[in-house]
Structure formats: C-alpha cells, structure tokens
Amino acid sequence: MELPLVVGVDGSEPSLRAVDWAADEAALRGVPLRLVHASLWERYEGVALSAGLGRSSEQVLADNIVEAAAKRAHRREADVKISTEVLPEEPVTALLREGHTAFALVLGSRGRGGIAEMLLGSVSLAVAARATCPVIVLRGSHDNQAKSEVRGRVVLGIGDEPENSAAVRFAVQEAAERRVPLEAVRAWRCPGHQTTDYPLMAGEPARLHEERAVATMDAALRDAPDGVELHRRTVEGLARKVLLDASADADLLVVGALRRHEYFGLQLGRVAHAVLHHTACPVAVVPQRA
Structure with missing residues (x-):
C-alpha cells in the first residue's frame, strides 16, 4: 500500500x-x-x-x-x-x-x-x-516558491545524532528524485573558554572542533548512495544562522527533530524552530526516535 x-x-x-x-x-x-x-x-x-x-x-x-x-x-x-x-x-x-x-x-x-x-x-x-x-x-x-524544482539544490542540516538518521535518508531521497545536488551542512563552534591569546595555540581548539564536525558529517553520510551528487560543508557559527544562510537559494531545507518516547510535549529543537520561522524556502522536519 x-x-x-x-x-x-x-x-x-x-x-x-x-x-x-x-x-x-x-x-x-x-x-x-x-x-x-x-x-x-x-x-x-x-x-x-x-x-x-x-x-x-x-x-x-x-x-x-x-x-x-x-x-x-x-x-x-x-x-x-x-x-x-x-x-x-x-x-x-x-x-x-x-x-x-x-x-x-x-x-x-x-x-x-x-x-x-x-x-x-x-x-x-x-x-x-x-x-x-x-x-x-x-x-x-x-x-x-511552490514548484519542486526552482533552484536545483536540497540542503541538509547534519545534527548531533547522525547514525541512521531519518533526516539524512529523507534528504538523500529528495535529491535523488529531483536529480539535483545535495548539500550537507554541519555547523560548529569553538567555546569561548577554549580560546587563547597565545599565537602558537590560537588555532588548536578551533581545529579540533572542526575535525569533530567533519567526523560527524562523515558518519551521517556513510551510507549515502553514489548516484547522488553530494557536497559536504562544515561552517563555524550558530547552527540556525548557518542553515538559514545555506538555504537562501535552496529548493528545500531538511532538518531532523528528535522524538523521545517518555516526553509527550512539543519536540522540535531550537534549530528546527528557528528555520521554520525564518527561512524563505520550504522546510522538511523529519522525526527521529531516540
């Protein structure tokens, strides 16, 4: 059926x-x-x-x-x-x-x-x-902006729990059906307490956080099919701002929302909440069970 x-x-x-x-x-x-x-x-x-x-x-x-x-x-x-x-x-x-x-x-x-x-x-x-x-x-x-193929790009926000992500599968399928590239974006930030004024050490904390972002993205996209044109991008900054910027010229923005069995209220997350309110393109919120 x-x-x-x-x-x-x-x-x-x-x-x-x-x-x-x-x-x-x-x-x-x-x-x-x-x-x-x-x-x-x-x-x-x-x-x-x-x-x-x-x-x-x-x-x-x-x-x-x-x-x-x-x-x-x-x-x-x-x-x-x-x-x-x-x-x-x-x-x-x-x-x-x-x-x-x-x-x-x-x-x-x-x-x-x-x-x-x-x-x-x-x-x-x-x-x-x-x-x-x-x-x-x-x-x-x-x-x-209702037409499915206007600009020819699907943007996927990579979240904190990438393994077997329903959002990743949904975004990959959307890009494949449309025959357009998929741009996967992972935002990262270097906490303020980890910065230093010593020139020889200034880049080390940032490099480690960026490497973690790359590793998270690689884990999320490990099973992506070869037939989809895939672009990976890690960006320093707030996740909601990074995704809003990335989706400015996209056909569809895909984000995940974690659903916890023991909680029955609204389960959306700050990033999904922000892009739903402010992005200019259609937004797909894909639930993921914890």
Whole structure:
C-alpha cells in the first residue's frame, strides 16, 4: 500500500501554495495526494442542526475548500491520484492522526486569519513538533516558491545524532528524485573558554572542533548512495544562522527533530524552530526516535 502525501487545506493562500508544492511532489514520487480540511463546525452548529436542515454553512464552506483544492491539484498534475476528506475536529489533532498513515504532511506557513506570513502559524508549528512522519512547511510569501524544482539544490542540516538518521535518508531521497545536488551542512563552534591569546595555540581548539564536525558529517553520510551528487560543508557559527544562510537559494531545507518516547510535549529543537520561522524556502522536519 502506497502511503499518501497529505496536505492540510483551509482555503488560505499559504495552504493553496502547499497544494501546488504537494501536487508536484506527489507526481515526482508517484504517490497519491490526500487533501484534508479539519473544521469544528459540528461542535458549534450541532449535528442535529445539520441533520435536520441539510448541510450547514460551515459544512458547505469546508466542502468547497477541499473541492477547490482538488481541482487546483488536478490542473497542476493531472496524473496524480487525489482524494479529499473533511474532518469535523480540531486541525492539529486531525493532522497528527493523518500523519500515522502518511508518507509526509505538507502545510502552509499560516492559515486563514494569519497576521503575518513571516511568522509561523500555531497549527503548522504544533504539527511539525509532534508528528510521527516528515512535515514539510511551505515558507515564502507571494512569489509562488511552490514548484519542486526552482533552484536545483536540497540542503541538509547534519545534527548531533547522525547514525541512521531519518533526516539524512529523507534528504538523500529528495535529491535523488529531483536529480539535483545535495548539500550537507554541519555547523560548529569553538567555546569561548577554549580560546587563547597565545599565537602558537590560537588555532588548536578551533581545529579540533572542526575535525569533530567533519567526523560527524562523515558518519551521517556513510551510507549515502553514489548516484547522488553530494557536497559536504562544515561552517563555524550558530547552527540556525548557518542553515538559514545555506538555504537562501535552496529548493528545500531538511532538518531532523528528535522524538523521545517518555516526553509527550512539543519536540522540535531550537534549530528546527528557528528555520521554520525564518527561512524563505520550504522546510522538511523529519522525526527521529531516540
């Protein structure tokens, strides 16, 4: 059974860009596309009202939203198999459940009623921080950065736990499907207490930290297939700034998020949180079990 690519839709411009991107991605990977709209209309208008008087105005709106999204996806990628569903429940809960049987979830940066697109919406943030499957959040404004192959590069942030990394596997597959290079980036810093004013020793602490960064990257990419054009880069600086700079002209930024079994709150990490809020390209947050 092929797992679908699931898109959360609400009729907003960001969610429609997510539909565009997801349609391209589904065509690229040859997987079904599932469009989901979650609404609490039954809670507010009542099941009895909808049963006695026909469909409520909110239900009609919800049906129209998914129908319009499906038509848009079909116009963009006619060969992709598309299904839709309206779920009468809270969006985060619905999307998290959908993620259990999805290849990935695709969301816009903000939904209806968003104040500013530069800030990430609460639904996208909550889903990215708790989902069991990869979550791709479409960043950017109204320049339609939804097309899967615009600039021809996937950027991967190498984290602290590189062995058998789900983020690495996801990024490698994305680059392979797109037939574009993969740029793996590992940030490193030399702690302030390790610096010295002695000229003959000034470079030693930095060299050791850079060597560790190189070793971490080599371990993460040990099983990368030969068919992917791979570029490795270690950069001194804050990880979030390094990745934001690297992704400025990328098609997709991929980062990992560690999920701990004993913890049930938001599990995102500072780096993933920062790039979700500030990067200009789509961001894929890939969960990794501790």
